[in-house]
Amino acid sequence: xxxxxxxxxxxxxxxxxxxxxxxxxxxxxxxxxxxxxxxxxxxxxxxxxxxxxxxxxxxxxxxxxxxxxxxxxxxxxxxxxxxxxxxxxxxxxxxxxxxxxxxxxxxxxxxxxxxxxxxxxxxxxxxxxxxxxxxxxxxxxxxxxxxxxxxxxxxxxxxxxxxxxxxxxxxxxxxxxxxxxxxxxxxxxxxxxxxxxxxxxxxxxxxxxxxxxxxxxxxxxxxxxx
Amino acid sequence: xxxxxxxxxxxxxxxxxxxxxxxxxxxxxxxxxxxxxxxxxxxxxxxxxxxxxxxxxxxxxxxxxxxxxxxxxxxxxxxxxx
Numbered sequence: 425x426x427x428x429x430x431x432x433x434x435x436x437x438x439x440x441x442x443x444x445x446x447x448x449x450x451x452x453x454x455x456x457x458x459x460x461x462x463x464x465x466x467x468x469x470x471x472x473x474x475x476x477x478x479x480x481x482x483x484x485x486x487x488x489x490x491x492x493x494x495x496x497x498x499x500x501x502x503x504x505x506x507x508x509x510x511x512x513x514x515x516x517x518x519x520x521x522x523x524x525x526x527x528x529x530x531x532x533x534x535x536x537x538x539x540x541x542x543x544x545x546x547x548x549x550x551x552x553x554x555x556x557x558x559x560x561x562x563x564x565x566x567x568x569x570x571x572x573x574x575x576x577x578x579x580x581x582x583x584x585x586x587x588x589x590x591x592x593x594x595x596x597x598x599x600x601x602x603x604x605x606x607x608x609x610x611x612x613x614x615x616x617x618x619x620x621x622x623x624x625x626x627x628x629x630x631x632x633x634x635x636x637x638x639x640x641x642x643x644x645x646x647x648x649x650x
Numbered sequence: 651x652x653x654x655x656x657x658x659x660x661x662x663x664x665x666x667x668x669x670x671x672x673x674x675x676x677x678x679x680x681x682x683x684x685x686x687x688x689x690x691x692x693x694x695x696x697x698x699x700x701x702x703x704x705x706x707x708x709x710x711x712x713x714x715x716x717x718x719x720x721x722x723x724x725x726x727x728x729x730x731x732x
Contacts, residue, residue, distance in 0.1 A: 480717070480718070481720055484717065484720065488717075516722075517720060522722075523722060524720055524722040524723045526661075526665065526666065526723060527668055527669070528668070529666065529668055530668065531668050531669065531672060569666070571665060571666070571722075571723060572722070573664075573722075596666065596668075
Protein backbone atom coordinates (compact mmCIF):
# COMPACT_ATOMS: atom_id res chain seq x y z
CA UNK A 425 0.00 0.00 0.00
CA UNK A 426 1.35 3.38 -1.02
CA UNK A 427 0.81 6.67 0.82
CA UNK A 428 1.72 10.05 -0.60
CA UNK A 429 2.71 12.82 1.80
CA UNK A 430 2.19 16.19 0.13
CA UNK A 431 4.87 18.83 0.62
CA UNK A 432 3.86 22.46 0.22
CA UNK A 433 6.49 25.19 0.52
CA UNK A 434 6.48 25.58 4.30
CA UNK A 435 5.30 22.09 5.30
CA UNK A 436 7.41 20.81 8.20
CA UNK A 437 5.87 17.57 9.50
CA UNK A 438 6.23 15.52 6.32
CA UNK A 439 9.12 13.39 7.59
CA UNK A 440 7.33 12.55 10.84
CA UNK A 441 4.19 11.56 8.92
CA UNK A 442 6.10 9.47 6.39
CA UNK A 443 8.18 7.81 9.09
CA UNK A 444 5.07 6.88 11.09
CA UNK A 445 3.34 5.38 8.05
CA UNK A 446 6.49 3.46 7.02
CA UNK A 447 6.72 2.04 10.53
CA UNK A 448 3.16 0.76 10.10
CA UNK A 449 4.08 -1.06 6.92
CA UNK A 450 3.02 1.40 4.22
CA UNK A 451 5.24 2.45 1.34
CA UNK A 452 5.56 6.21 1.53
CA UNK A 453 6.57 8.81 -0.97
CA UNK A 454 6.69 12.59 -0.96
CA UNK A 455 4.48 14.46 -3.40
CA UNK A 456 5.46 18.03 -4.34
CA UNK A 457 2.52 20.46 -4.31
CA UNK A 458 2.72 21.01 -8.07
CA UNK A 459 1.85 17.34 -8.79
CA UNK A 460 -1.36 16.83 -10.75
CA UNK A 461 -1.58 13.03 -10.73
CA UNK A 462 -2.24 11.02 -7.57
CA UNK A 463 -3.67 7.96 -9.32
CA UNK A 464 -0.80 5.66 -8.25
CA UNK A 465 -1.51 6.29 -4.55
CA UNK A 466 -3.78 4.47 -2.10
CA UNK A 467 -3.90 7.30 0.42
CA UNK A 468 -2.76 10.90 0.78
CA UNK A 469 -1.62 12.83 3.85
CA UNK A 470 -1.47 16.61 4.07
CA UNK A 471 1.08 17.16 6.86
CA UNK A 472 1.47 19.94 9.40
CA UNK A 473 3.50 23.08 8.94
CA UNK A 474 2.93 26.50 7.43
CA UNK A 475 2.01 25.93 3.78
CA UNK A 476 2.89 29.02 1.74
CA UNK A 477 3.86 30.73 4.99
CA UNK A 478 0.23 30.65 6.18
CA UNK A 479 0.01 34.05 4.49
CA UNK A 480 -3.49 35.51 4.28
CA UNK A 481 -4.96 32.64 6.36
CA UNK A 482 -3.66 29.14 7.09
CA UNK A 483 -4.41 27.06 4.00
CA UNK A 484 -5.70 29.99 1.94
CA UNK A 485 -2.93 29.86 -0.65
CA UNK A 486 -2.25 26.11 -0.42
CA UNK A 487 -5.81 25.57 -1.56
CA UNK A 488 -4.77 26.85 -5.00
CA UNK A 489 -1.68 24.61 -5.30
CA UNK A 490 -1.99 22.39 -8.40
CA UNK A 491 -2.12 19.20 -6.32
CA UNK A 492 -5.42 20.25 -4.76
CA UNK A 493 -7.39 19.61 -7.95
CA UNK A 494 -6.09 16.06 -8.12
CA UNK A 495 -6.72 15.65 -4.40
CA UNK A 496 -10.37 16.70 -4.81
CA UNK A 497 -10.80 14.03 -7.51
CA UNK A 498 -9.00 11.46 -5.34
CA UNK A 499 -11.28 12.25 -2.39
CA UNK A 500 -14.36 12.22 -4.60
CA UNK A 501 -13.50 8.67 -5.76
CA UNK A 502 -13.38 7.54 -2.14
CA UNK A 503 -9.62 7.71 -1.63
CA UNK A 504 -8.34 7.94 1.95
CA UNK A 505 -7.22 11.50 2.76
CA UNK A 506 -5.81 12.68 6.09
CA UNK A 507 -5.06 16.31 6.96
CA UNK A 508 -3.03 16.85 10.11
CA UNK A 509 -2.93 20.31 11.71
CA UNK A 510 -2.05 22.65 8.81
CA UNK A 511 -3.29 19.87 6.53
CA UNK A 512 -6.70 20.10 8.27
CA UNK A 513 -6.70 23.87 7.70
CA UNK A 514 -5.92 23.30 4.00
CA UNK A 515 -8.79 20.78 3.68
CA UNK A 516 -11.31 23.24 5.16
CA UNK A 517 -10.09 26.11 2.97
CA UNK A 518 -10.39 23.82 -0.06
CA UNK A 519 -13.95 22.91 0.92
CA UNK A 520 -13.12 19.20 1.25
CA UNK A 521 -14.18 19.44 4.89
CA UNK A 522 -16.81 21.85 6.28
CA UNK A 523 -16.18 24.71 8.72
CA UNK A 524 -12.98 26.63 9.43
CA UNK A 525 -10.12 26.87 11.92
CA UNK A 526 -9.70 30.25 13.61
CA UNK A 527 -7.24 31.69 16.12
CA UNK A 528 -7.12 29.96 19.50
CA UNK A 529 -9.19 31.45 22.28
CA UNK A 530 -6.57 33.24 24.39
CA UNK A 531 -4.42 34.08 21.34
CA UNK A 532 -1.56 31.82 22.37
CA UNK A 533 0.31 29.29 20.28
CA UNK A 534 -0.40 25.99 22.03
CA UNK A 535 2.21 23.22 22.08
CA UNK A 536 1.20 20.59 24.62
CA UNK A 537 -0.19 17.09 25.06
CA UNK A 538 -3.99 16.88 24.97
CA UNK A 539 -6.39 14.09 25.85
CA UNK A 540 -8.73 13.25 23.00
CA UNK A 541 -11.92 11.21 23.14
CA UNK A 542 -12.85 9.09 20.14
CA UNK A 543 -16.44 9.95 19.25
CA UNK A 544 -16.93 8.10 15.98
CA UNK A 545 -15.23 5.11 14.39
CA UNK A 546 -16.78 5.56 10.95
CA UNK A 547 -13.74 7.38 9.54
CA UNK A 548 -10.55 6.13 7.89
CA UNK A 549 -8.63 7.53 10.87
CA UNK A 550 -10.66 6.23 13.79
CA UNK A 551 -11.83 2.85 12.45
CA UNK A 552 -9.36 0.87 14.59
CA UNK A 553 -10.24 2.77 17.79
CA UNK A 554 -13.30 2.42 20.00
CA UNK A 555 -15.89 5.05 20.85
CA UNK A 556 -15.07 6.60 24.22
CA UNK A 557 -11.39 5.63 24.02
CA UNK A 558 -9.08 8.34 25.39
CA UNK A 559 -5.86 9.13 23.55
CA UNK A 560 -3.02 11.42 24.62
CA UNK A 561 -1.79 13.23 21.52
CA UNK A 562 0.05 16.57 21.25
CA UNK A 563 -1.21 19.74 19.61
CA UNK A 564 1.00 22.45 18.08
CA UNK A 565 -1.01 25.30 16.61
CA UNK A 566 -2.11 28.93 16.74
CA UNK A 567 -5.26 28.70 14.60
CA UNK A 568 -6.86 25.51 15.83
CA UNK A 569 -10.26 26.57 17.12
CA UNK A 570 -12.81 24.76 14.98
CA UNK A 571 -15.82 26.87 14.04
CA UNK A 572 -18.83 26.49 11.79
CA UNK A 573 -22.37 27.84 11.49
CA UNK A 574 -25.31 26.17 13.24
CA UNK A 575 -26.54 24.47 10.09
CA UNK A 576 -23.13 22.90 9.40
CA UNK A 577 -22.85 21.84 13.04
CA UNK A 578 -26.24 20.14 12.90
CA UNK A 579 -25.21 18.20 9.81
CA UNK A 580 -21.89 17.18 11.41
CA UNK A 581 -23.82 15.70 14.33
CA UNK A 582 -26.54 14.14 12.17
CA UNK A 583 -23.99 12.45 9.90
CA UNK A 584 -21.67 11.33 12.73
CA UNK A 585 -18.79 13.40 11.29
CA UNK A 586 -17.24 14.52 14.59
CA UNK A 587 -14.55 11.86 15.06
CA UNK A 588 -12.43 13.26 17.91
CA UNK A 589 -13.14 15.69 20.74
CA UNK A 590 -10.82 17.29 23.31
CA UNK A 591 -11.55 16.11 26.83
CA UNK A 592 -10.42 19.53 28.13
CA UNK A 593 -10.93 22.07 25.37
CA UNK A 594 -7.58 23.90 24.97
CA UNK A 595 -8.37 26.35 22.17
CA UNK A 596 -12.05 27.28 22.12
CA UNK A 597 -13.12 24.81 19.43
CA UNK A 598 -16.87 24.54 18.98
CA UNK A 599 -18.23 21.58 20.97
CA UNK A 600 -14.62 20.52 21.82
CA UNK A 601 -14.09 19.37 18.23
CA UNK A 602 -10.54 18.15 17.52
CA UNK A 603 -11.19 16.26 14.29
CA UNK A 604 -13.94 15.74 11.73
CA UNK A 605 -14.57 13.66 8.62
CA UNK A 606 -16.56 14.22 5.46
CA UNK A 607 -19.94 12.48 5.19
CA UNK A 608 -18.44 9.36 3.57
CA UNK A 609 -15.70 9.13 6.23
CA UNK A 610 -12.81 8.88 3.74
CA UNK A 611 -11.53 12.43 4.29
CA UNK A 612 -10.45 13.30 7.82
CA UNK A 613 -8.84 16.36 9.36
CA UNK A 614 -7.58 16.85 12.90
CA UNK A 615 -5.51 19.48 14.68
CA UNK A 616 -3.56 17.11 17.00
CA UNK A 617 -0.49 15.29 15.67
CA UNK A 618 -0.86 11.47 15.83
CA UNK A 619 2.47 11.09 13.98
CA UNK A 620 4.17 12.65 17.03
CA UNK A 621 2.62 10.08 19.37
CA UNK A 622 4.15 6.89 18.01
CA UNK A 623 6.36 5.90 20.94
CA UNK A 624 6.08 5.95 24.73
CA UNK A 625 9.74 6.95 24.75
CA UNK A 626 8.65 10.26 23.20
CA UNK A 627 5.67 10.79 25.51
CA UNK A 628 2.85 8.72 24.02
CA UNK A 629 2.15 5.91 21.59
CA UNK A 630 -1.57 6.71 21.40
CA UNK A 631 -1.30 8.03 17.85
CA UNK A 632 -0.63 4.50 16.64
CA UNK A 633 -4.23 3.31 16.86
CA UNK A 634 -5.27 6.22 14.62
CA UNK A 635 -2.56 5.78 12.00
CA UNK A 636 -2.97 1.98 12.11
CA UNK A 637 -6.59 2.62 11.23
CA UNK A 638 -5.54 4.87 8.37
CA UNK A 639 -3.03 2.24 7.18
CA UNK A 640 -5.71 -0.46 7.28
CA UNK A 641 -8.06 1.80 5.29
CA UNK A 642 -5.60 1.96 2.40
CA UNK A 643 -6.65 -1.38 0.93
CA UNK A 644 -10.30 -0.26 0.74
CA UNK A 645 -9.17 3.06 -0.65
CA UNK A 646 -7.06 1.35 -3.32
CA UNK A 647 -10.07 -0.61 -4.53
CA UNK A 648 -11.95 2.66 -5.06
CA UNK A 649 -9.30 4.86 -6.64
CA UNK A 650 -7.40 2.41 -8.84
CA UNK B 651 -8.63 52.64 -16.80
CA UNK B 652 -7.05 51.68 -13.50
CA UNK B 653 -9.36 51.86 -10.51
CA UNK B 654 -7.93 52.03 -6.98
CA UNK B 655 -9.77 49.53 -4.79
CA UNK B 656 -9.97 48.87 -1.07
CA UNK B 657 -11.27 45.57 0.27
CA UNK B 658 -12.19 45.27 3.95
CA UNK B 659 -12.34 41.75 5.38
CA UNK B 660 -13.99 41.33 8.78
CA UNK B 661 -15.13 38.34 10.82
CA UNK B 662 -18.79 37.50 10.49
CA UNK B 663 -21.14 38.21 13.37
CA UNK B 664 -21.08 35.30 15.77
CA UNK B 665 -17.48 34.32 14.99
CA UNK B 666 -15.34 34.86 18.08
CA UNK B 667 -12.76 37.63 17.69
CA UNK B 668 -10.24 37.16 20.53
CA UNK B 669 -8.04 40.00 19.19
CA UNK B 670 -10.95 42.43 19.24
CA UNK B 671 -11.93 41.30 22.73
CA UNK B 672 -8.36 41.76 24.00
CA UNK B 673 -8.15 45.26 22.53
CA UNK B 674 -11.49 46.14 24.09
CA UNK B 675 -10.33 44.98 27.51
CA UNK B 676 -7.18 47.12 27.24
CA UNK B 677 -8.98 50.36 26.41
CA UNK B 678 -10.31 51.37 29.88
CA UNK B 679 -6.76 51.17 31.32
CA UNK B 680 -5.73 53.81 28.77
CA UNK B 681 -8.60 56.06 29.69
CA UNK B 682 -10.84 55.21 26.73
CA UNK B 683 -14.21 54.49 28.25
CA UNK B 684 -17.44 53.87 26.41
CA UNK B 685 -15.78 52.00 23.53
CA UNK B 686 -17.48 48.71 22.75
CA UNK B 687 -17.99 46.07 20.04
CA UNK B 688 -14.35 46.09 18.88
CA UNK B 689 -13.89 43.84 15.87
CA UNK B 690 -10.63 43.35 13.99
CA UNK B 691 -10.12 42.77 10.29
CA UNK B 692 -7.80 43.23 7.35
CA UNK B 693 -7.62 45.82 4.60
CA UNK B 694 -6.26 45.18 1.10
CA UNK B 695 -5.46 47.87 -1.48
CA UNK B 696 -4.84 47.26 -5.16
CA UNK B 697 -5.51 48.67 -8.61
CA UNK B 698 -7.84 47.00 -11.10
CA UNK B 699 -7.64 47.60 -14.85
CA UNK B 700 -11.23 47.69 -16.14
CA UNK B 701 -13.58 49.56 -18.48
CA UNK B 702 -15.86 50.91 -15.76
CA UNK B 703 -16.22 51.33 -12.01
CA UNK B 704 -18.84 48.59 -11.97
CA UNK B 705 -16.53 46.14 -13.74
CA UNK B 706 -13.62 47.01 -11.45
CA UNK B 707 -15.74 46.50 -8.34
CA UNK B 708 -17.08 43.24 -9.78
CA UNK B 709 -13.55 41.90 -10.26
CA UNK B 710 -12.51 43.10 -6.81
CA UNK B 711 -15.56 41.52 -5.21
CA UNK B 712 -14.96 38.23 -6.98
CA UNK B 713 -11.29 37.96 -5.95
CA UNK B 714 -12.16 39.06 -2.42
CA UNK B 715 -14.67 36.22 -2.14
CA UNK B 716 -12.38 33.60 -3.68
CA UNK B 717 -9.04 34.44 -2.11
CA UNK B 718 -8.92 37.39 0.28
CA UNK B 719 -11.65 36.06 2.56
CA UNK B 720 -12.99 32.73 3.73
CA UNK B 721 -16.77 33.15 3.40
CA UNK B 722 -17.29 30.56 6.15
CA UNK B 723 -15.95 32.98 8.75
CA UNK B 724 -15.41 36.32 7.05
CA UNK B 725 -17.23 39.01 5.10
CA UNK B 726 -15.50 40.99 2.35
CA UNK B 727 -16.59 44.42 1.11
CA UNK B 728 -14.94 46.03 -1.93
CA UNK B 729 -15.09 49.78 -2.52
CA UNK B 730 -13.38 52.41 -4.62
CA UNK B 731 -10.66 54.32 -2.83
CA UNK B 732 -11.95 57.85 -2.31
